Amino acid sequence: MFLRSFMIQGSWNYRTLIGHGFAFVLLPALREIYRDRPADLRAAVTRHADVFNSHPYVIGIAAGAVARLEAEAEDPELIRRFKTALRGSLGSFGDRLVWAGWRPVCALLALVLAFAGLPWWFCAGAFLGIYNAGHFAIRAWSFALGFEAGRGVGQRLRASRLIEVQRALGGTGAFLLGLLLPVAIGGGFATGTPPLAVALIAGLAAIAGLRWKGRLRTPLFVALAAFSLLGLAAGAAR
Numbered sequence: 001m002f003l004r005s006f007m008i009q010g011s012w013n014y015r016t017l018i019g020h021g022f023a024f025v026l027l028p029a030l031r032e033i034y035r036d037r038p039a040d041l042r043a044a045v046t047r048h049a050d051v052f053n054s055h056p057y058v059i060g061i062a063a064g065a066v067a068r069l070e071a072e073a074e075d076p077e078l079i080r081r082f083k084t085a086l087r088g089s090l091g092s093f094g095d096r097l098v099w100a101g102w103r104p105v106c107a108l109l110a111l112v113l114a115f116a117g118l119p120w121w122f123c124a125g126a127f128l129g130i131y132n133a134g135h136f137a138i139r140a141w142s143f144a145l146g147f148e149a150g151r152g153v154g155q156r157l158r159a160s161r162l163i164e165v166q167r168a169l170g171g172t173g174a175f176l177l178g179l180l181l182p183v184a185i186g187g188g189f190a191t192g193t194p195p196l197a198v199a200l201i202a203g204l205a206a207i208a209g210l211r212w213k214g215r216l217r218t219p220l221f222v223a224l225a226a227f228s229l230l231g232l233a234a235g236a237a238r
Contacts, residue, residue: 001028001067002143005059016051018059023049025059029067047076053087055094057138062086064146065153072150082151089154097162098138101169106131108176115180 008021023045030048034041054062062083069079110127114120149156 001025001063002060002139004028005056005063005139005143008056008059016049017053018056019052020049022052022054022059022063025063026067026070030070033067033070044070044076047080048083050080052083054090055098057098057135058090058094058142060139060142060144061146061153061157062090064143064148065150066146068147068150086153093157093162096166097169098135101166101173102134102138103131105169105173105176106134108173108180112176112180 004025004027008018008025011020011024012018013020026048027045030041030044034044048066052062065086066079066083069082106127109130110123113126114123145156146153
C-alpha cells in the first residue's frame, strides 16, 4: 500500500478525482481481507473507487484507517461516511503542511545556499534530498497513524503537535526569506556583502514580523523590504 501511494494520482479524473487511485492503494489490504470471498472483494473495490480527494502525501491517513475498518468488518455505509468526512480535511491539511510549509522552506534554503556561492548542483541536491526526506517521512507517518487510530484519526490529529509544526515551518520560512533578501540584493556571502550579521538580523526580524504582525498591524513584506535596503546599504558601503 505504501509503494502504491506514490502512484495514487496516475488515474486522476474529474469524475472521481483520486478515487480510482485510492482503490488501487487499498487493493492489497482488500485482497487479504476478502481472500476467500471474491464477490465481496469486487464489491469492496467498487465502493472505494468512488469519488475521493486528499493531499497525495497524507493519503495514508485515510487508506490505513479504511483498511483497519474493513478488517474489523465495519458497516460499508459507516466507512463511506467516514471517507466523506475525511475528504476535504485531508486536502487542506496536506496543502498547509506541504505546499505552504515544507516545500517553500526547502526552496528558500536552496536559494540561500545558491546566493551564498555554493555550486548549483549542490543546491539542487540539497533541495531534493531534504525535501524528499520530509516527503517520505510524512507518507510513512500518515500510514502509521491511519492503521493505529482507525476511526479515531480525527482525535489523534487534534491531539498531535501539528499546529506547532506548521508554526515552526512558518517561522523557518520567514527567517530564510529575511536571510535571502539582503544576501541576494547585496551580492551574496561569497563577495563579503552584505555582512553575515546584517543578513541574520534580517532573518530574525522576519520571524518577529511574522509573530507580531497582527499586533503591530504592519505587513510582513514591509519589514522584509526594509531589511533588504540594509543589504543594499551594506553593499554600497563596501
